[in-house]
Amino acid sequence: xxxxxxxxxxxxxxxxxxxxxxxxxxxxxxxxxxxxxxxxxxxxxxxxxxxxxxxxxxxxxxxxxxxxxxxxxxxxxxxxxxxxxxxxxxxxxxxxxxxxxxxxxxxxxxxxxxxxxxxxxxxxxxxxxxxxxxxxxxxxxxxxxxxxxxxxxxxxxxxxxxxxxxxxxxxxxxxxxxxxxxxxxxxxxxxxxxxxxxxxxxxxxxxxxxxxxxxxxxxx
Numbered sequence: 001x002x003x004x005x006x007x008x009x010x011x012x013x014x015x016x017x018x019x020x021x022x023x024x025x026x027x028x029x030x031x032x033x034x035x036x037x038x039x040x041x042x043x044x045x046x047x048x049x050x051x052x053x054x055x056x057x058x059x060x061x062x063x064x065x066x067x068x069x070x071x072x073x074x075x076x077x078x079x080x081x082x083x084x085x086x087x088x089x090x091x092x093x094x095x096x097x098x099x100x101x102x103x104x105x106x107x108x109x110x111x112x113x114x115x116x117x118x119x120x121x122x123x124x125x126x127x128x129x130x131x132x133x134x135x136x137x138x139x140x141x142x143x144x145x146x147x148x149x150x151x152x153x154x155x156x157x158x159x160x161x162x163x164x165x166x167x168x169x170x171x172x173x174x175x176x177x178x179x180x181x182x183x184x185x186x187x188x189x190x191x192x193x194x195x196x197x198x199x200x201x202x203x204x205x206x207x208x209x210x211x212x213x214x215x216x217x218x219x220x
Contacts, residue, residue, distance in 0.1 A: 024063040027083035028074040031065070038063040039071070039098060039209070041080065048089045049080055051098040053105055060084060066208050071095040102206040106170070107179040109199035110139075110188070114180050118196035121180055121188040123152065130156050134192040137166045137200050141173035141186045152187055168203050170212065 022035050041049050041064070042057035052061060062083050064070050072095045074080055081088050091097060113119040120129045129135050138156060140149050149169075156165060173184035180188070190196040 025083075026065045026070070027062050027079045028064055028070050028077065033065070035063070037066055039066045041094070041098075043084065043088055046089075047087075048091070049094065050091075051094070051101045053098070053101040060086075066205065067211065068095045068099060068209055069211070071098055099206075099209065102202070102209055103171070103175070106199065106202040106206050107175060109195070109202040110176070110179045111181070113190055113193070113195040113199045116193060116195035118191050118193035119180070119188060119199070120191065121176070121182065121185045123148065123187050126152065126187040126189045127155055129189045129191060132191065135165060135189050136192050136196060137168060137190040137203065139168050139171070139176065139188040139190075139203075141171065141176055141184070142169050143172050144169075144186045148186060166200070166204070168207055168212075170203060170206055170210070 023032050024035055024038055024040075025032050026038065035055065040052040040055040040057075040061050042052040043060045043062075044050055044057075045059075049062070050057075055061070062080050064074050064079075075090055075092065075094050078090075080090050110119060114121075120126055126138070130138075138152070140152065153167065156167075171179075173186050176185035176188060177183050190199055
């Protein structure tokens with residue numbers, strides 16, 4: 001390969017093609033946003049609108065902002081039928097159904113992260129993991145004792161490694177325990193890896209949906 005060819009080769013490697021941003025319109029607000037900021041609902045064969053948590057279900061779909069409050073308002077104001085321009089059966093508890101589906105995906109992702117060796121649980125192991133700069137998220141059960149929660153967060157704040165860690169309180173100790181094949185789990189932490197990043201993404205979507213995303217003043 002000549003010097004000119006090498007230069008062209010290096011130049012071609014440095015060029016990255018940006019992925020196109022796919023946008024959709026929220027059925028309630030009519031605002032156009034990237035699909036990452038939205039939640040899709042699909043019309044089933046029985047003409048019942050159901051949550052499509054992975055945005056892959058066949059058939060007609062409609063989108064709302066990724067927010068339980070927005071979904072509840074869309075149900076109350078019959079925004080789905082208006083957006084679809086057709087009559088559709090909308091469950092009154094659609095927002096709760098969407099919440100449950102997001103929880104299920106997160107629980108499954110946490111289980112996969114554990115199998116991949118990218119999740120630790122238990123106060124002692126999580127405390128030890130906090131010293132690792134590769135940790136990417138902390139989970140505390142919603143029914144954790146306040147003193148245990150505060151102690152864990154204080155420990156994380158005392159370990160400075162750069163980027164702040166995301167802290168989630170989304171699941172009960174029973175839910176986390178079932179997902180991880182253990183007794184009730186109060187504390188868990190994700191360490192860096194593909195499975196852990198997938199779980200983090202699932203947690204962020206659920207947290208945004210419930211308006212509970214918390215970023216502690218912690219650097220790890």
